[in-house]
Amino acid sequence: MGNHYDKQKKPTHVLTVENWENDEIYALLERAQSFQTSSRSFIHEQLFAANLFFEPSTRTKISFEAAERKLGLQVLPFEANTSSIKKGETLYDTVKTLESIGVDVVVIRHSQERYFDELMDAIHIPIINGGDGCGHHPTQSFLDLLTIQQEFQTFEDVNIVIAGDISHSRVARSNIYLLERLGAKVYVAGPKEWMSEEWMARYVTMDEAVEIADVMMMLRIQHERHAVKMVAGPAEYHETYGLTVEREKRMKPTSIIMHPAPINRGVEIASELVECERSRIFKQMTNGVYVRMAVLEYVLERR
Amino acid sequence: MGNHYDKQKKPTHVLTVENWENDEIYALLERAQSFQTSSRSFIHEQLFAANLFFEPSTRTKISFEAAERKLGLQVLPFEANTSSIKKGETLYDTVKTLESIGVDVVVIRHSQERYFDELMDAIHIPIINGGDGCGHHPTQSFLDLLTIQQEFQTFEDVNIVIAGDISHSRVARSNIYLLERLGAKVYVAGPKEWMSEEWMARYVTMDEAVEIADVMMMLRIQHERHAVKMVAGPAEYHETYGLTVEREKRMKPTSIIMHPAPINRGVEIASELVECERSRIFKQMTNGVYVRMAVLEYVLERR
Amino acid sequence: MGNHYDKQKKPTHVLTVENWENDEIYALLERAQSFQTSSRSFIHEQLFAANLFFEPSTRTKISFEAAERKLGLQVLPFEANTSSIKKGETLYDTVKTLESIGVDVVVIRHSQERYFDELMDAIHIPIINGGDGCGHHPTQSFLDLLTIQQEFQTFEDVNIVIAGDISHSRVARSNIYLLERLGAKVYVAGPKEWMSEEWMARYVTMDEAVEIADVMMMLRIQHERHAVKMVAGPAEYHETYGLTVEREKRMKPTSIIMHPAPINRGVEIASELVECERSRIFKQMTNGVYVRMAVLEYVLERR
Numbered sequence: 001m002g003n004h005y006d007k008q009k010k011p012t013h014v015l016t017v018e019n020w021e022n023d024e025i026y027a028l029l030e031r032a033q034s035f036q037t038s039s040r041s042f043i044h045e046q047l048f049a050a051n052l053f054f055e056p057s058t059r060t061k062i063s064f065e066a067a068e069r070k071l072g073l074q075v076l077p078f079e080a081n082t083s084s085i086k087k088g089e090t091l092y093d094t095v096k097t098l099e100s101i102g103v104d105v106v107v108i109r110h111s112q113e114r115y116f117d118e119l120m121d122a123i124h125i126p127i128i129n130g131g132d133g134c135g136h137h138p139t140q141s142f143l144d145l146l147t148i149q150q151e152f153q154t155f156e157d158v159n160i161v162i163a164g165d166i167s168h169s170r171v172a173r174s175n176i177y178l179l180e181r182l183g184a185k186v187y188v189a190g191p192k193e194w195m196s197e198e199w200m201a202r203y204v205t206m207d208e209a210v211e212i213a214d215v216m217m218m219l220r221i222q223h224e225r226h227a228v229k230m231v232a233g234p235a236e237y238h239e240t241y242g243l244t245v246e247r248e249k250r251m252k253p254t255s256i257i258m259h260p261a262p263i264n265r266g267v268e269i270a271s272e273l274v275e276c277e278r279s280r281i282f283k284q285m286t287n288g289v290y291v292r293m294a295v296l297e298y299v300l301e302r303r
Numbered sequence: 304m305g306n307h308y309d310k311q312k313k314p315t316h317v318l319t320v321e322n323w324e325n326d327e328i329y330a331l332l333e334r335a336q337s338f339q340t341s342s343r344s345f346i347h348e349q350l351f352a353a354n355l356f357f358e359p360s361t362r363t364k365i366s367f368e369a370a371e372r373k374l375g376l377q378v379l380p381f382e383a384n385t386s387s388i389k390k391g392e393t394l395y396d397t398v399k400t401l402e403s404i405g406v407d408v409v410v411i412r413h414s415q416e417r418y419f420d421e422l423m424d425a426i427h428i429p430i431i432n433g434g435d436g437c438g439h440h441p442t443q444s445f446l447d448l449l450t451i452q453q454e455f456q457t458f459e460d461v462n463i464v465i466a467g468d469i470s471h472s473r474v475a476r477s478n479i480y481l482l483e484r485l486g487a488k489v490y491v492a493g494p495k496e497w498m499s500e501e502w503m504a505r506y507v508t509m510d511e512a513v514e515i516a517d518v519m520m521m522l523r524i525q526h527e528r529h530a531v532k533m534v535a536g537p538a539e540y541h542e543t544y545g546l547t548v549e550r551e552k553r554m555k556p557t558s559i560i561m562h563p564a565p566i567n568r569g570v571e572i573a574s575e576l577v578e579c580e581r582s583r584i585f586k587q588m589t590n591g592v593y594v595r596m597a598v599l600e601y602v603l604e605r606r
Numbered sequence: 607m608g609n610h611y612d613k614q615k616k617p618t619h620v621l622t623v624e625n626w627e628n629d630e631i632y633a634l635l636e637r638a639q640s641f642q643t644s645s646r647s648f649i650h651e652q653l654f655a656a657n658l659f660f661e662p663s664t665r666t667k668i669s670f671e672a673a674e675r676k677l678g679l680q681v682l683p684f685e686a687n688t689s690s691i692k693k694g695e696t697l698y699d700t701v702k703t704l705e706s707i708g709v710d711v712v713v714i715r716h717s718q719e720r721y722f723d724e725l726m727d728a729i730h731i732p733i734i735n736g737g738d739g740c741g742h743h744p745t746q747s748f749l750d751l752l753t754i755q756q757e758f759q760t761f762e763d764v765n766i767v768i769a770g771d772i773s774h775s776r777v778a779r780s781n782i783y784l785l786e787r788l789g790a791k792v793y794v795a796g797p798k799e800w801m802s803e804e805w806m807a808r809y810v811t812m813d814e815a816v817e818i819a820d821v822m823m824m825l826r827i828q829h830e831r832h833a834v835k836m837v838a839g840p841a842e843y844h845e846t847y848g849l850t851v852e853r854e855k856r857m858k859p860t861s862i863i864m865h866p867a868p869i870n871r872g873v874e875i876a877s878e879l880v881e882c883e884r885s886r887i888f889k890q891m892t893n894g895v896y897v898r899m900a901v902l903e904y905v906l907e908r909r
Contacts (some may be wrong), residue, residue, distance in 0.1 A: 058392065062381065062404055069377050071352070133442040261400065285403035361684070365682050369682055372680050535663075566695070577699075588706035589708070
């Protein structure tokens with residue numbers, strides 16, 4: 001604890017996904033899948049984790065916490081709103097403090113994009129990015145991949161439509177990049193105001209989307225993260241860009257619905273569809289724990 | 304974890320007490336009493352609990368947490384004010400998320416009366432009600448029963464006066480119903496504005512109360528839960544409806560004082576009486592842990 | 607748990623340091639030092655700790671938490687801002703509640719100086735003071751001592767300059783008293799407005815300080831704890847009273863820099879010096895865990 005890490009050896013961080021090779025990704029997904037049947041891991045000493053969430057979260061924070069406990073880690077509670085950040089302490093000094101106190105791995109969510117740039121070379125313990133502004137959210141990307149792989153056993157030629165607020169999503173850009181590299185065909189749908197030029201070649205309407213998609217990957221409207229006036233009222237948005245009860249009926253028999261949650265019921269997706277037969281929304285959450293176990297193990301075994 | 308529960312089998316919730324048979328109650332109290340001497344329980348696997356408290360609490364939350372730890376459960380921290388509830392997520396989606404992440408039992412306190420109606424049939428893990436608005440608070444009722452039983456070995460013909468803000472109490476109505484069913488004689492005291500018609504047959508003044516009571520069960524004035532202008536200033540309330548130092552002197556030698564706490568010292572009870580010889584107030588808190596261990600074990604062994 | 611303590615036996619609290627004999631201090635530091643190589647302790651039963659922090663803290667709270675976990679204690683989470691303190695419960699009733707629930711040791715930080723006076727004789731479980739207003743912070747004093755002892759193997763004739771906001775510091779007065787009793791030579795530096803009459807005999811300017819000091823013990827400017835208008839702007843303060851890059855160059859080859867953190871970078875100390883060769887700032891945090899383990903063990907083995 002604390003003093004046991006090797007200051008000469010650089011820690012393995014997981015900050016973004018773009019730098020992961022395909023075979024590394026497949027290995028990670030395989031390890032995650034194995035946790036579905038057994039939590040046994042290589043960790044046998046007392047190790048400490050801390051989860052620094054500077055933005056509200058239920059799912060990701062508690063999912064990391066469950067993953068940590070299942071691996072046998074001790075979790076030191078950290079509440080941003082009662083921490084010394086209140087006294088003006090920098091993020092760097094806070095993380096360095098945790099390192100000094102003996103924390104072995106930190107998970108950080110922070111509203112500032114690429115908050116980790118100032119940390120990655122100076123901190124001697126692994127950092128797992130739990131979400132940076134509109135930037136990245138690697139464990140969410142991995143759990144999305146695992147959910148698709150469980151369904152189709154491959155990414156080759158799977159048609160995936162990512163629908164909604166792509167420009168403010170932490171995972172949309174990473175997922176487009178990764179999924180295409182793994183062989184999937186990716187489309188985008190949603191308000192054109194939320195698309196950048198480069199994505200327009202993949203653009204389909206929602207009515208086209210539901211007919212071609214093997215996977216309808218709905219995104220959350222990030223009310224809290226952008227000031228952009230919503231392109232329409234909730235009901236009108238649902239009608240034009242949402243996954244309505246009517247549209248779901250036109251989906252292929254084997255296609256599935258995904259959503260990272262929390263869900264705005266009746267906006268991006270009809271409330272009735274949240275737990276329908278083809279929904280994998282809660283399955284994604286279950287997979288999230290396995291993926292996070294695999295990522296935690298990955299960085300800890302490389303200490 | 305998560306996937307291990309049987310989706311066909313309905314979980315056993317503990318939401319209210321009215322549906323408990325007398326023999327079930329006696330069995331629960333016996334099990335709770337046994338935890339006073341040994342924490343040994345049937346739980347040997349890694350199980351996860353989460354405590355969702357949407358209202359302030361010291362006692363109940365930390366008491367459940369202690370009970371969970373003593374049973375060997377892992378407790379996943381959940382802070383309502385940093386959760387996705389802040390992003391507008393429904394209570395149902397939050398609980399479903401915890402279920403998906405692998406939580407095995409949830410304890411919920413919520414300001415909305417009968418918040419559990421929308422959860423009980425759709426959630427596959429047991430829910431223990433830690434208090435719903437002015438509705439119910441089953442583990443508080445059980446710990447009150449245990450405290451009385453420890454003292455008198457029976458409920459038959461024990462005279463119990465429930466005094467104070469009955470209309471806004473989470474336990475008064477349940478306790479009146481249960482205690483009478485178990486053979487006790489129940490009276491009520493306090494401001495008539497806080498009594499409903501049905502209770503007036505049991506009404507006594509505080510001066511009468513202290514002379515007949517074997518148990519003076521004081522209630523807390525729920526400042527935070529009702530807008531009703533207080534019937535009197537604190538000093539005047541204490542004089543007319545409180546358990547004053549003078550009134551305590553007229554109590555029977557063997558009678559006891561109870562209060563669910565937190566206490567408004569000098570209002571419903573004189574500060575000097577909080578730890579007097581006949582006070583069982585802190586004993587109630589100790590009993591709370593045992594009762595919660597018994598309730599947790601009860602729902603978990605019926606999974 | 608709870609019922610196991612002996613109500614006749616007074617618990618051993620750690621509230622201030624002035625009452626500690628030199629040999630007791632040396633024994634504690636030796637025990638703390640031993641935890642650097644092994645966490646093995648005498649604690650083998652399930653014991654519960656609770657950390658009641660009524661003021662923001664990262665370091666101290668999480669350091670106690672790490673110490674508790676390393677000793678094998680269960681830590682019951684307590685969040686002041688969601689507790690019954692919000693409902694007007696007194697500190698005494700809150701601590702008595704924790705005692706009743708079965709907590710075996712409490713750590714308390716509170717803005718009220720000597721908050722513990724009303725607790726120490728009535729509470730049956732040990733209290734460790736995690737900071738009271740501008741009063742005391744014994745574990746910080748002990749970790750400062752340990753850090754100096756590790757460096758110089760003795761306190762005899764070590765020159766220590768305590769620089770900065772002495773009047774509002776929780777540790778400055780205790781440290782002056784203890785260090786002198788242990789044989790060190792103590793000086794003070796900083797704005798004269800923050801010095802009391804009695805300290806003026808030890809007063810040196812910052813330019814004198816850096817040349818005589820074996821230890822430059824910088825204090826934090828307690829913005830949040832005093833309304834005193836700052837004696838100067840941050841840049842001007844740094845120039846006159848801070849440890850600047852220029853001043854550091856004039857320090858003796860073997861002398862060290864200490865700071866309790868959180869640090870106001872560029873005010874009391876130049877940002878570049880925080881992790882310089884002679885800084886022991888993060889080492890202090892590592893020592894904090896060992897010292898707290900020793901203090902927790904000390905009070906628990908005296909139950």
